[in-house]
Amino acid sequence: MKNNSFDVNVELNIETLQSGELTRTKISELGKYTQIGKAIYLRFNESLDNNDSASILVKITDDGEIHVKRVAQSTNLASLLYFTHHQHNNGHLQTEYGTMPLDTFTKDSKVEIVSNPLSGKINIDYDLIYDNNVIGNYKFRLIFSA
Template identity: 30%
Template sequence: MSMEETKVKIKLNSTISPIDGEKENYEMWLDGTLVKKSGKTYLRYVEQLDEKEIRTTVKMGNEQALILRGGGVKMRLPFNNIQEEIGEYDTQFGSLPIITKTKHLSHIHNEDSSMSGKFNVQYDLIISGQSVGKYTLEIHYSEV
């Protein structure tokens, strides 16, 4: 099984529109690694949040995608254009099942001059049967 790794610069834009509350926008610039393995494309990066290190892997696709977070935050967020998916979020009290209802999912990857691309997902997050908000995540990456 062959695996290619490329160092990339990542621009991450995240928008959260909670059901009750103000819309929040986050923008982060991160260093990461683009991994191509068995025909799949993954993006790996580490972010710091309140002095906690969060290791994130994004398995990118146009039909299905998956975000895995470990370290300071443990979370599994699956996305599927066709159906709702069940993920989980680990809290200090145990694992909480969460549902993602994907509204839009796309991954565009360019290998022309340098490795670059864009991953975009829009989804509703449902906890205990209630939508807690609409989320948008847009990731741009380019070879260092």
């Protein structure tokens, strides 16, 4: 099984529409690209206030499903969301008070990766759903390059 790992520059832009309010988040960090078999992993940190950080792992499975895991130990929050083109998926948010089920509906997803030179784009447009209610619309745009 082939295992390739490379340092990459990661730029993540997230656009969130919740209750009619639009917010934009931009993260630019150094990260690690790893390929194990046909699965691809991108790991990087998100800088938070007070010199804290959250670790983010994006996994692209060999069948094209995208998993996004975010862990912020300082706030006791961890989320794991799954994205499959045009499908509903079950995920969750782990808090200090317990686990909240969070579902996603992936309206659109696209992954483009070029191996030489190593670079890629991961785009996900999705609805975040709690208790059968859409609580937000998201646009996730990740670009990386070695």
